[in-house]
Amino acid sequence: MQIDLTGRSAIISGSTAGIGYAIASGLAHAGASVTLTGRQQSRVDEAVASLRRELPDSRVQGVAADLGTREGCDTLIRAVPDTDILINNVGVFAPQDFFETDDDTWEQFFQVNVMSGVRLSRHYARGMKERNWGRIQFLSSESALNIPSEMVHYGMTKSAVQSVSRGLAKVLAGTNVTVNAILPGPTRSEGVVEMLRKSAEEQGSTLEEVEANFVRQTRPSSIIQRIATTEEVANMSVYAASEQASATTGAALRVEGGIVDTMA
Template identity: 60%
Template sequence: MKIDLTNKTAIVTGSTAGIGFAIAKGLAEAGATVVVNGRTGSPVEKAVAALIAAVPGARVRGFAADVGTAEGCEALLNAEPSADILVNNVGIYGPQDFFEIPDSEWSRFFEVNIMSGVRLSRAYLPGMQEKAWGRVVFVSSESGLNIPADMIHYGFTKTGNLAISRGLAKRVAGTGVTVNAVLPGPTLTEGVEEMLREGAEKAGQTIAEAGTAFVKNERSTSIIQRMATVDEVANLVVYVCSPQASATTGAALRVDGGVLDTIA
């Protein structure tokens, strides 16, 4: 299967590193013009340069804006008024006990993980409908179904992504635009590597070994018994954005390594 996204413009939020960067790279490799987004200028510039170096002939540009705010979303829309593909990837996470999470943290997680996708989808979907072609992808998580006891505020936002993507798919039914959610499981991003580093050093393990130990201890239902790579997650997202995925919409697509212990 050859995925060709030539002449398509893709916006990937939170794409300076991790899963977002891998998605941007995969879309660029498929021929899309990719807009890299991050909160500040320097990481965006570095990501754009890295993509151009990694993908010969890539058409990539960047825009720095905090899309976890209404003002940031408006700034991005002013700079990039139309898109064929929108990947709502930006997200924050972190363990915290429920009884110690203040209202401000609930609001912050809601604004970044949910409202960024709501605002940008609301802005870009009408243009996609006019062209009778478009792709919107929400990067959710297996945590949206398997709510972690130590990250309830994170899990609830990822459940929200599932509800919004399903409802939006119905709202734009029959227009040629698809809306889907992708659910990664434990993935070896730069952020996760940093989280694992101290424990790995104490145990005399590599980061990969520490990641595997984490999966076996904390996500014992995993079938692959290791963390996924960012490219493994990105591959599914790129497919969902492709013309070949035209009959896939309103779906919650798992790339969780089998962590969710259900066949449906």
């Protein structure tokens, strides 16, 4: 299969590192022009420069905006009014005791993880519908199905984006605009590695030991028995953005190594 996205444009929210950057790289390698986003201009500039070094002929730009706010989404929309492919990847996560998680934290997670995708999709889906072609993806998680007791507030948001994804696919029924949710499991992103590194320091262990124990202890049902790479998640996203994925919509596309113990 040869995926060719030449002539298509893509916006990837939260793409200065981790899964978002890997998806941007994958889409650029397939020929799409990409817009990277992040909250800090310096991080955006670094990511754009990195992708240009990686792929000198790529068409890449960056927009700095806090997409967890209405104003930030408006900033991105003004800078890039239309796109063919929208990857709603931006998100935050952090383990926190349920009884210690206050209202402000719940609201922050909802605004960043859910409403960013709602606001951007509400705008960009209109143009896709008019042009009768588009791809929208929401980065959910296996935590949407296996709500983690240490991150109930996070799991809630990932269940929510999966619901939005399925519902929006129905809204766009009969068009050539597809909407899907991507469900990664534990992935070697910048945020996860930093979390594991802190645990390693606290335990006096190596990062490799903590990573292996993390899978065994917190995701024992994993079939691959390891943390996935960001590129492995990006591969699913690039396929779902392709012409070849035209009949894949309203789906929850799992890249979680078999953690969710169901065949459905």
